[in-house]
Amino acid sequence: QQPVQSPQAVILREGEDAVINCSSSKALYSVHWYRQKHGEAPVFLMILLKGGEQKGHEKISASFNEKKQQSSLYLTASQLSYSGTYFCGTEIGGNTPLVFGKGTRLSVIA
Amino acid sequence: GAVVSQHPSWVICKSGTSVKIECRSLDFQATTMFWYRQFPKQSLMLMATSNEGSKATYEQGVEKDKFLINHASLTLSTLTVTSAHPEDSSFYICSARDSLPRLKETQYFGPGTRLLVL
Numbered sequence: 001q002q003p004v005q006s007p008q009a010v011i012l013r014e015g016e017d018a019v020i021n022c023s024s025s026k027a028l029y030s031v032h033w034y035r036q037k038h039g040e041a042p043v044f045l046m047i048l049l050k051g052g053e054q055k056g057h058e059k060i061s062a063s064f065n066e067k068k069q070q071s072s073l074y075l076t077a078s079q080l081s082y083s084g085t086y087f088c089g090t091e092i093g094g095n096t097p098l099v100f101g102k103g104t105r106l107s108v109i110a
Numbered sequence: 111g112a113v114v115s116q117h118p119s120w121v122i123c124k125s126g127t128s129v130k131i132e133c134r135s136l137d138f139q140a141t142t143m144f145w146y147r148q149f150p151k152q153s154l155m156l157m158a159t160s161n162e163g164s165k166a167t168y169e170q171g172v173e174k175d176k177f178l179i180n181h182a183s184l185t186l187s188t189l190t191v192t193s194a195h196p197e198d199s200s201f202y203i204c205s206a207r208d209s210l211p212r213l214k215e216t217q218y219f220g221p222g223t224r225l226l227v228l
Contacts, residue, residue: 002153032217041203041222042154087153089217095207097144098217100154 001025003090005101012078012108020073020104022088031071032089032098033062035082042087045073078108112138114206116220123194124228131189131223133204139184140206144217145177148201160187184209194227201225 003024010018022031030049034042046056048064048071056062060082062073075082085105089098113136123129133143141162146154158179159167166179178190187206191198203222 034219041219044216044218047216089154095142097156097159098205099156102153 001092002099003031003088003101005086005088005104007104008102009105010107012075012082012106014080014108014110015077016108018075018078018106020075020086020088020106021070022072022090022101023070024090025069026092027068029068029091029093029096031062031064032091033071033073034087034089035084036087036103037084045086075106078106080108080110082106083108112136112206112208112216112218114204114218114220116202116204116223118223119221120224120226122226122228125195126193128190128192129194129225131191131202131204131225133187133189133206133220135185135206135208135218138206139209140187141184141209143181143187143204143206145179145187145189146203146205148203148222154203157189191225194225196227199225199227 003022006021032047033045036042051066051068054063059076064071085103087100087103089100115134117132143160145157148154156169157172160179160181162181168174181187201222205217205219207217
């Protein structure tokens, strides 16, 4: 079942923050976050496996709620290089394929 | 990080011909590889799961006789688009999962193959 991502698109000025959400109607095994630039393959950002987990670094981090049904990606003090489409990919069990959300198109402008 | 390569990166072919795309894990072994297809401005849609030494598992709506998958070794999976038609034109991306238990959750994507069928 495809996870729901929101928002569909967001425009930021450099230095602004953004939050991208990914939710599922069922508890998940894991959530993976990727960024894809136009014409390129997705690039792995991070994976979350545990309920209540938060990981990442100061500028780009993510959380996974206790029920393991929702994850959020936090982009802080955005840079031009953050522009791209962000996808969350979810697994319902270990070693199962990722099912991707429809993506969130992020545009950072000067 | 782990590296996955795809070949070719671009292919243009005539309608009715077959095209083979290779996906290789360069510095790790992958018992499982996945094939995705992405149309412009859309998400990645899983086509099939490729398991080394066994038959691929296809997603609903994906024709197994049209999209032939062979996972002959722990580092190579191939996707053959048989009798390609213009509607098969897309961006095909493979991903591989490291066989090592501590890394198996992470999927690494190849750079993708753009197929244009004329």
